[in-house]
Amino acid sequence: MILTPWINVRLGAIVLVAVLLQVAFFSYLSIFGTSPDVVPVAIAAIGLLGGAVVGAVAGFSAGMLMDVVLLETLGVSSLVLLSVGYLAGRYRESFEIDSVFAPAAVTGALALMAAAGFTALELTLGVDTPVSGAIVADAIVKGLLAFLLAYPVYPLVRRSLRSALVLEEAPARRPIFRGRRPPVRRRRRAPGSRVRRAVGGAR
Amino acid sequence: MYRKQVRRRRAVLVGLIVGSLILLSAHFSEAESGPLHAIQRGTATVLSPLESVANVALKPARDAVDWFDETWEARGENEELADELAQTREQLVEAEVANAENDELRGLLGINKDELSGFGFTPVAARVVTRTPSLVNATVGVNAGSGDGIEVDDAVIAADGLVGRVSQVTSTSAQVQLITDPRNGVSVTVAEPNGPQGIVSATAGEPDELILEFFSNDDEVSDDQFVVTAGWSDPTTGLSSAYPRGIAVGAVTEASTGDVDFQQVTVDPFVDFQELTYVEVLTGGPERPGVDP
Numbered sequence: 001m002i003l004t005p006w007i008n009v010r011l012g013a014i015v016l017v018a019v020l021l022q023v024a025f026f027s028y029l030s031i032f033g034t035s036p037d038v039v040p041v042a043i044a045a046i047g048l049l050g051g052a053v054v055g056a057v058a059g060f061s062a063g064m065l066m067d068v069v070l071l072e073t074l075g076v077s078s079l080v081l082l083s084v085g086y087l088a089g090r091y092r093e094s095f096e097i098d099s100v101f102a103p104a105a106v107t108g109a110l111a112l113m114a115a116a117g118f119t120a121l122e123l124t125l126g127v128d129t130p131v132s133g134a135i136v137a138d139a140i141v142k143g144l145l146a147f148l149l150a151y152p153v154y155p156l157v158r159r160s161l162r163s164a165l166v167l168e169e170a171p172a173r174r175p176i177f178r179g180r181r182p183p184v185r186r187r188r189r190a191p192g193s194r195v196r197r198a199v200g201g202a203r
Numbered sequence: 204m205y206r207k208q209v210r211r212r213r214a215v216l217v218g219l220i221v222g223s224l225i226l227l228s229a230h231f232s233e234a235e236s237g238p239l240h241a242i243q244r245g246t247a248t249v250l251s252p253l254e255s256v257a258n259v260a261l262k263p264a265r266d267a268v269d270w271f272d273e274t275w276e277a278r279g280e281n282e283e284l285a286d287e288l289a290q291t292r293e294q295l296v297e298a299e300v301a302n303a304e305n306d307e308l309r310g311l312l313g314i315n316k317d318e319l320s321g322f323g324f325t326p327v328a329a330r331v332v333t334r335t336p337s338l339v340n341a342t343v344g345v346n347a348g349s350g351d352g353i354e355v356d357d358a359v360i361a362a363d364g365l366v367g368r369v370s371q372v373t374s375t376s377a378q379v380q381l382i383t384d385p386r387n388g389v390s391v392t393v394a395e396p397n398g399p400q401g402i403v404s405a406t407a408g409e410p411d412e413l414i415l416e417f418f419s420n421d422d423e424v425s426d427d428q429f430v431v432t433a434g435w436s437d438p439t440t441g442l443s444s445a446y447p448r449g450i451a452v453g454a455v456t457e458a459s460t461g462d463v464d465f466q467q468v469t470v471d472p473f474v475d476f477q478e479l480t481y482v483e484v485l486t487g488g489p490e491r492p493g494v495d496p
Contacts, residue, residue: 023344024257027334028265030272030477037336053215060219064226068246069254070335070344071371071378074239075227082219122339123407125231135408138338 001050007164015062018042034138036145040114044107045157047088055085080117084110107150112143244373251376258332326483327351341384348375352486356445364451364473383410390444394429415468428455
């Protein structure tokens with residue numbers, strides 16, 4: 001990924017929108033007893049498109065923002081989400097992404113890992129109560145929901161960052177003339193006139 | 204060139220992990236008045252208008268999802284409700300007989316604004332603007348803060364009963380720790396004359412039910428009894444509950460005696476936390492020893 005200031009702004013906007021959507025919309029939904037988590041999905045998409053470093057930095061930033069907005073312990077979400085971004089980036093650097101299924105599957109697995117990691121960290125940080133087995137089911141459902149969410153989110157993120165992607169194919173040019181190209185008519189040069197040469201080849 | 208890239212990548216990763224761990228341990232160990240908490244509150248104050256705008260803007264989308272969800276559920280519940288209606292008619296007759304007892308229960312449960320004002324509380328209305336996606340940390344953010352008179356440990360109620368307590372506050376927003384948060388325990392009493400007392404708390408991963416543990420192993424309750432906040436205070440030890448007395452918490456759904464020598468009681472909270480939109484924060488109130496002013 002080619003990181004220009006404009007692309008950095010776009011990455012920041014993606015992170016901000018994902019966090020706001022999470023706290024103001026997705027956290028209100030209840031699907032099979034849990035709420036979908038869109039932030040790991042967005043971070044995984046950034047990692048899959050931008051690589052390990054970009055994914056890790058985006059994950060760290062998103063985690064910080066989440067913890068600040070929700071007034072939770074700083075560093076918990078950062079640690080989990082930077083792992084998501086880094087691992088997604090490492091996947092992209094190690095394997096070829098040649099199907100629609102691969103990003104969704106990777107995102108689902110990473111979201112499952114994030115939910116489990118987040119729960120483990122929170123339980124380590126002084127939640128002194130019995131833990132229900134439903135928490136495992138919650139992490140699995142979150143992973144499945146992330147798998148489904150990746151189908152719309154990954155193309156959206158890719159579209160937003162398209163101009164910065166190195167391996168992204170340029171859109172095919174539409175031919176001006178369909179069928180047989182008409183013969184080029186050459187104008188006759190007037191005697192004594194100067195010849196203009198186009199830069200980068202003849203037009 | 205490639206080695207340089209790998210070294211740079213590792214350095215960034217290690218830096219971020221170390222940064223997260225330093226932040227985590229520093230924030231976790233420092234006091235509420237520490238610099239990290241102050242920076243967090245300041246940033247949250249700056250971001251709170253953005254959260255409010257996002258919350259209002261996304262309300263139609265949430266309502267649309269709710270409409271589909273409720274319509275789906277309503278189809279399944281229709282037959283159940285018809286059966287319940289028949290049972291309710293029978294219970295109505297029994298309720299007439301227990302009218303005298305109800306007067307006393309109403310005294311315990313009927314917390315309204317006038318009564319709260321009588322105790323010195325000033326209810327502050329607030330809208331729920333953020334919500335955590337985690338089952339372990341059950342918290343919501345509201346769009347009122349210290350500028351509205353809200354302080355840490357203020358009780359938060361909704362139309363149906365107790366919601367939780369204020370755990371963090373900025374000038375324009377506050378974090379409310381719900382009673383379904385496993386870190387939160389509420390001292391309660393069963394709503395009957397000299398009802399047994401205990402503590403309700405949630406199990407991590409089970410946000411829809413609370414577990415009631417009695418102070419005495421001999422105490423017993425039956426299904427459908429109501430549970431309200433105990434609101435105890437002990438000036439000699441300097442300790443007291445963060446919640447005022449008599450706020451409805453929930454109903455007993457399961458009271459069983461298993462292999463253990465005390466009753467295991469499950470309480471279903473009255474408040475539907477998934478549908479929570481508006482709450483009231485009980486600011487002020489009488490001096491409560493042990494509760495931060």
